[in-house]
Amino acid sequence: MESDQFLTRLADGVPDSHRALQAARCISSMIDPEQPLSVQHDVKMLWHADNVAAVLRGQPFAARPITAEIDLNNVCSYRCAFCTYGWSRKQVAGRAGTDAMSREVIEVVLRRFSEGGVRGVIVTGGGEPLENPEAAWALETGRHLGLQMGLFTNGSPLTPQLAQRILAAAPQFVRVSANAVTPEVYARFHGLDDERWARI
Secondary structure (H helix, E strand, C coil), X not given: CHHHHHHHHHHCCCCCHHHHHHHHXXXXXXXCCCXXXXXXXXXXXXXXXXXXXXXXXXXXXXXXXCEEEECXXXXXXXXXXXXXXXXXXXXXXXXXXXXXXXXXXXXHHHHHHHXXXXXEEEECCCCCHHHCCCHHHHHXXXXXXXXXXXXXXXXXXXXXXXXXXHHHXXXXXXXXXXXXXXXXXXXXXXXXXXXXXXXX
């Protein structure tokens, strides 16, 4: 059983194996024995027993990051009142090099993620990632570097051609934030005065 293998890996090399086994038993009580661990998202830490064991050994910096996020730009055509990036965008507006990452910078960051053991990268935040013309290229490059790529977008910059290119890059997921049920609520929620909701 996968959970037994996890318990063994977790206790291996941990000085206080009693504490490790206590933690493992607590975690393993959440496991559905009828399902493979790979589909049990509420116990994701079980997918990374080596990292959990490193923390329990008192070596938290030996644990490798699993997922990272990359903010390709600070540009967004929405004006969401709840956006945590809105304030920082105002602070850096107009400064050279602050609006978007170049292809060269994106490649350096993705290579460092890959070489550092990161497994997945979410292209997100800072602004609307698809406002950066290199967004689809970033998804393609990440995949070629062995990274599992994902994308968060408000969907407004999507064109049929861009959508095809994104799909060809085979991201693990694309999340479109369409968080309203009527055009009026969508426009008010996102600080818009147009009909973008209908396009999304």
